Structures are given as structure tokens and as C-alpha cells.
Amino acid sequence: MKMSRKYFTEIPSPCFVHEENKLLNNLKILDYVRKKAQVQILVALKGYAFWYYFPLIKKYLDGASASSLFEAKLINEEMGVKAHTYCPAYLDEEFDEIAKLSKHLTFNSIAQWEKYNKRIPTGTSCGLRINPEYSEIEVALYDPAIRGSRLGIVRAMMPENLPLGIEGLLFHVMCEQDSYVLENVLEQVQTKFHHYLLQAKWLNMGGGHWITDDNYNVEHLIALLNNFHIRYPHLIIILEPGEAIGLDSGFLLTTVQDIVENNGIKTAILDVSFSAHMPDTLEMPYKPIVRDASIDPANKPYSYRLGGITCLAGDFMDEYGFDEPLKCGDQLIIDDMINYTMVKTTLFNGVKHPHIGILDIDNKFKLLRSIPYEHYKYRLS
Numbered sequence: 001m002k003m004s005r006k007y008f009t010e011i012p013s014p015c016f017v018h019e020e021n022k023l024l025n026n027l028k029i030l031d032y033v034r035k036k037a038q039v040q041i042l043v044a045l046k047g048y049a050f051w052y053y054f055p056l057i058k059k060y061l062d063g064a065s066a067s068s069l070f071e072a073k074l075i076n077e078e079m080g081v082k083a084h085t086y087c088p089a090y091l092d093e094e095f096d097e098i099a100k101l102s103k104h105l106t107f108n109s110i111a112q113w114e115k116y117n118k119r120i121p122t123g124t125s126c127g128l129r130i131n132p133e134y135s136e137i138e139v140a141l142y143d144p145a146i147r148g149s150r151l152g153i154v155r156a157m158m159p160e161n162l163p164l165g166i167e168g169l170l171f172h173v174m175c176e177q178d179s180y181v182l183e184n185v186l187e188q189v190q191t192k193f194h195h196y197l198l199q200a201k202w203l204n205m206g207g208g209h210w211i212t213d214d215n216y217n218v219e220h221l222i223a224l225l226n227n228f229h230i231r232y233p234h235l236i237i238i239l240e241p242g243e244a245i246g247l248d249s250g251f252l253l254t255t256v257q258d259i260v261e262n263n264g265i266k267t268a269i270l271d272v273s274f275s276a277h278m279p280d281t282l283e284m285p286y287k288p289i290v291r292d293a294s295i296d297p298a299n300k301p302y303s304y305r306l307g308g309i310t311c312l313a314g315d316f317m318d319e320y321g322f323d324e325p326l327k328c329g330d331q332l333i334i335d336d337m338i339n340y341t342m343v344k345t346t347l348f349n350g351v352k353h354p355h356i357g358i359l360d361i362d363n364k365f366k367l368l369r370s371i372p373y374e375h376y377k378y379r380l381s
């Protein structure tokens, strides 16, 4: 009998595995941009919160951005710096704590600013999120500039001048995009908000900058930011990507548990769930890369759907092509599964959460965490 295909014998399945060499490579690219363009780059925790590496990240970036009290706490605890925080709305009972943990505090509306502006601790710089009403994002779920969006203040709702005490502006209207899109966005921001840019001390250009992608033109970004600086030399420029930090720097290891067939369609049932562990694959949706498999099943002799371990009917990916038939016990490597996975996983169906580990600089596996039953039980009552 043929042996099961194994990529790794030392890694328990299922497991999110972050690869340090690849992370380091991303951090070096971001550090290069920071220095050449004289901008600050933060990691946005909403996309990447692999805090084991916060001490390493701190050596290359300028800190981290938070969108909630818990994220701000994690930044303070594990990176040892105050957060750059923006929430669509601050909660009254959390405000004083989150403000204390934040270096920058950005408000989503004038009403929120007016509610809290007497409670700002000294040393915290406040800003407003603006909405340029321009984006090139095609998926509505990810488009903060869409008509009627709740995110940021549109030009028509801005006061005549920045309120006394507001020192910064933030916009975020990009998603997995390049510096040519940023160039168009900046055109719009300058056209609509020039007068406010002159009054501000800092401008946070949000996330969605795919700086570490192989096709990203880093030199164009640097030139664009340097030119922007010439126009607004007084502004501190901040970028806060999430995805770019962990892009292509790890995978989800999974093992085939069963093969079922229905009307000629074969499904390999895995020990992971697309719904619970890789929700973006269903929400966006997109088909992730699986190592040694073809996204197009027509290219290979054997094809299988990949099925999740929950009972949700739609918890599967359409067919992939393989060179050999799949068998129970075969490992599959689902690539690029560090961003927007661990931060979004659920314990839906009570299915086992993948372990979390790393391949260190010498490619040695280290298990960091296994998620016990209590995490499931005590999110419920």
C-alpha cells in the first residue's frame, strides 16, 4: 500500500505555521520604504496579530495600530509601545483605558470627538478619519468608500476648520492594492481635503498597501511619498498595512480525513474549515493556493473538492487538480494563511482550532499554542 504524502512529520495537524525567514524578508522591505520615504509604518492588528513576533517587528517598524481595546492592550503588553487607535465608535466604559493605551486616537465622527474630547490624556494626539469617497476596490464588503459608508467623515460633513485639539487625519480606502492606486487616492484626498492637510500635523494613509507583494513597485511608492512630502513638508506620514506584514509568510497544514463521492464529484474532507479557519476564502471569495495542486482541475489527472470539517454545506473549495489520487492521511499545505486567519477564526461547530507554530530562522518547527476545549466552552454560557 502507498504511504500517505507527508510534507512535515514534526508538525501536528492542523496547524497555522508562520515562517520566520519570510516574515523577515517582508519586514526588511517595509523598513527600506520607511527609511527611503521617511514615513512611519505600523502593523495593523486587525489583519496580523501574531504577537510572538512583536519584539522582532518592533526592530523594523514604528509600532502598531489598534481598532479595539483588546488590540490596544495586546500592543502595549507585547510590543511595549502605545497604539495608534481608530474605532468606528468608542465605548463610554472603555474610553479612558483605550485612550491611556494610545499614542494616536482617531475619531470616526465629529460627534464622537465632541463626546470624548474632555477626556484625552496628555501625550495622546487626536485625529479624524476622513472619507475621500474614492476607491478602486471591487468587492463591496471591503470598500470603505462606498456610498453611504459609515467609515470616515465625507467632505460635506467636515467643519470649516479642524476642531481645536485635532492634529491628524486618517483615511483607509485600499485593499491589496499598489502605489498607482494610492497615487489616485492621494489626488482625491488633496483635491477634497487640502485645506485640512495644511492644518494637520500627521496623515495616516491606512492599510491596503500590498508593499511586500512580488509585483509591487516599491520605488514608485517611495517617489510618490517623497513628492507628497514636498507638497506637505510639515506632515508626518504614517502607513498601517496589516496584510503586507505577513504576506506569503506561512501556511495552514491540514490532513485528509476521508474521501467522499457524489455524482462523480470527489471531496477530500480535511481537518480544517474554510468557514471557521479561513473565512476570507468564502467571504471574498477566493481560492487559496494549495501546494503541489492546481487551482484549475483541468490541468491535472485527479481532481477533488476540498471539504471543511464543519456541517455547513458551503464549507468547501471547488475542485483542485492533483498529480496523484488523494488518500486519507495525506497532508495538504494551504499557502499564505497568516493574514486575516488567526485574527478571524471561530470555534463554530466546536471544531478543533488549528495549533499555532513557527518555522524559525533555521527552519526548525516550534509549537507555540494549542487551543483547549475551555476556549470553546467559555465563549458560551
Ligand SMILES: Cc1ncc(COP(=O)(O)O)c(C=O)c1O
Binding pocket: 044, 046, 047, 086, 172, 174, 175, 176, 206, 207, 208, 209, 240, 241, 242, 243, 244
Ligand atoms: C483603518 C484601517 N487601517 C488599516 C487596515 C489594514 O489593511 P490591510 O490589512 O489591508 O493592509 C484596515 C483594514 O481593514 C483598516 O480598516
